Amino acid sequence: MKTERDEQFHSFVLGHRAQLVRTATLLTAGDGHLAEDLVQSTLTKLYVAWPSFRKAGNPEGYLRRTLVNALTDERRRWWRRHERTVAELPDRPFVAAGTLGASGADDQSDRLRAALRELPPKMRAALVFRYFYDLDVADTADALGCTEGTVKSQTARALERLRGVLGETEIPLTGVTR
Template identity: 55%
Template sequence: MRASTRDEEFLTFVREHRTELVRTAVLLTAGDRDLAEDLVQTTLTQLYVRWDSFRQARNPGGYARRSLVNALIDEKRRPWRREQATDELPEDTVLPFDQIDSSLRTEALYAALAELPPRQRAVLVLRYFHDLSVEETAETLSCSGGTVKSQAKRALDKLRARMTEQLSPSYRGNGAYHA
């Protein structure tokens, strides 16, 4: 294949899939947009290197998502990534519970996602963000459907508990949310 045709095909793929990959990466990284961009760049670089075999894949989008998940897992293994975020609201902040800003809910979701192991986070993102079936998720992650189901259940249980802890314990029943 001529290099220019190869490059044109790759650029077409990037134009069609980059936005979706970035959105997926933002969820996989629990809202860390810088890391998400880095992961997408790493993934696209790897796909470009393997373009001749990649473009013949049965499900290129799934293959790209799998590569993205692998890039996340590789990145999380790096020791300097084991730092913990400490941004917290001051104790005296009081908000009406029904007016909790969606950005606060989003922050709580990202914080809860960040505490999940990468594999569980990947299952949730693929199942509920990409709306893949159990079988499609299993194929993307190279595991069984039973593993997808158990990982999803564990992840959802952890996510629910953490979200409840982050948003509800300060709710005092008086219509105010104390952060």
């Protein structure tokens, strides 16, 4: 038997899950499996704290913060530190450096995801919230649980790293200026 709380939560999930998955995919630099895990963890935490969430003055900020906390928790897991990741899966065909895939846009997206993957999670989250979701510095700081100065410095350092990897003109972030 479903309670009113269950019905509210179910409606919320139906309306927000796709956006959560998109955000989590950006935060994980394109790792769809980890993104799904993060969304599941976030929704589980949200269900447990549903009364607090309903009373929150900024529910979107609460949701973003919970998602970032889930990513941080995931990165702290002991087995994550011992797992060795590789850039390419062994069963993928080899593509020589400098060649384009099916389209130049796909190659650029892949390069951006690879460059984002090299950034620390908080730095990546600052970029995602600032430039992909166009949040201001204060909302980004709230989502990350840090000061506005930290958001500014993390964003500047992240953009500098991306410029070093991708080149000055190849960063496809809308609204980004030097």
